[in-house]
Each structure stands twice: as structure tokens, then as C-alpha cells.
Amino acid sequence: MLSLDDLLLVAHELGTSWKMLGRALGLQPFKLDHIEEDERKLVEKCYGVLKNWRQGCGNSATYECLARALQHPTVGRSDLAAKYCEICRDTSVDSTVLVQPLLPKSGTPSSDVLLYVASELGALWKMFGRALHISDPVLEQIEEDERKLNSRCYGVLTTWKEAFGSSATYEGLARALQHPVVGRSDLAVKYCGICSDASS
Numbered sequence: 001m002l003s004l005d006d007l008l009l010v011a012h013e014l015g016t017s018w019k020m021l022g023r024a025l026g027l028q029p030f031k032l033d034h035i036e037e038d039e040r041k042l043v044e045k046c047y048g049v050l051k052n053w054r055q056g057c058g059n060s061a062t063y064e065c066l067a068r069a070l071q072h073p074t075v076g077r078s079d080l081a082a083k084y085c086e087i088c089r090d091t092s093v094d095s096t097v098l099v100q101p102l103l104p105k106s107g108t109p110s111s112d113v114l115l116y117v118a119s120e121l122g123a124l125w126k127m128f129g130r131a132l133h134i135s136d137p138v139l140e141q142i143e144e145d146e147r148k149l150n151s152r153c154y155g156v157l158t159t160w161k162e163a164f165g166s167s168a169t170y171e172g173l174a175r176a177l178q179h180p181v182v183g184r185s186d187l188a189v190k191y192c193g194i195c196s197d198a199s200s
């Protein structure tokens with residue numbers, strides 16, 4: 001079954017082919033219409049298609065099925081099929097998202113650090129939340145409750161810290177910030193104590 005990490009990565013790179021991919025994956029037209037109406041950002045539309053397909057198909061939502069859909073002539077994304085569907089790897093380590101060697105601070109980030117990160121994170125807060133393994137219903141609740149962008153970012157971070165407790169570490173925060181769908185290695189360096197040590 002398609003891992004959440006690969007789902008995010010495919011959504012990040014899919015682009016304007018999202019609706020054709022939805023059709024190739026067998027999503028009903030009304031679902032595609034809902035995704036188009038509900039999501040303004042292109043990456044959210046891409047993610048919506050993949051999430052709906054994965055939820056609807058359960059265990060049949062395999063890499064093989066996704067590869068076939070990506071290679072469909074109307075989709076034309078064989079590059080993504082090759083990149084994400086034909087290579088088996090251990091996704092539990094998330095080694096693909098490490099941009100540089102991690103030398104993070106130990107422990108869990110303080111409330112001050114979370115505030116600083118939230119103030120600089122910006123519009124990618126929802127993808128950042130997914131990279132932190134926060135569920136979509138929780139993210140939707142944050143979006144409903146908080147009008148301001150900074151408050152949504154902070155809501156994601158406090159939810160993550162409360163949900164994961166002592167496992168909500170600087171290293172986990174750094175990994176999520178460096179995830180390709182977030183692309184904020186600058187914040188990981190600035191707030192998580194990461195150094196790139198070429199000699200190690």
C-alpha cells in the first residue's frame with residue numbers, strides 16, 4: 001500500500017495533471033468536482049485526489065495501480081511512476097527527506113521556538129502538518145478554528161507537540177521542515193540546531 005510519505009511526494013510533483021490522474025484512478029466525477037471546489041491550491045488538489053483514492057481503495061491502493069495511472073497517456077507522468085512506484089525502500093526511516101546531516105538539539109522544542117517557526121512557516125502549514133503525521137480531520141479543524149495563517153501554523157505545531165509528547169523532538173521538527181513538500185531547511189537550520197558537517 002502507498003505510504004503517506006510517497007503520497008505527499010507524488011502530490012508535490014504532480015501539478016496540473018491531478019484531474020486526469022483522478023480519472024485514471026477511477027475517482028467519480030463528483031469527487032473530482034468537490035476537490036476542485038474545496039481546494040484552492042494546486043498541491044492540495046493533487047493531494048486530495050491521492051487521498052480519496054487511497055481511502056476508497058484501501059489495501060488495493062498499491063504502487064502498481066498508481067504507476068499504471070501515472071503512465072496513462074492522458075496523465076503522462078511516467079517520470080513519477082519510475083521515481084516513486086518502482087523502487088522499494090524502507091519508508092519507516094524517512095531517509096529520503098533528509099536534505100543534510102542532522103545534528104539537532106536534544107529534547108523537545110520550547111513554546112518560544114514553536115512560535116518563531118509558526119511566524120515564518122507561511123502558506124505550507126497544511127503540508128507541514130501532514131509531514132508531522134497530523135491527520136487531515138485535525139488539520140481541517142485547525143483551518144476552521146483559526147483565520148490567521150500564523151495561528152494555523154502554531155496550531156499545527158502545538159497539536160503535534162501535545163499528540164506526540166516526548167517524541168515531538170527537534171529532530172522530528174527538522175525532518176518535517178526539510179521534507180520536500182515543505183522545503184524549509186532554512187527554518188530547520190535556524191531553530192533546530194542543524195549543522196551540515198561535510199567531514200562526518
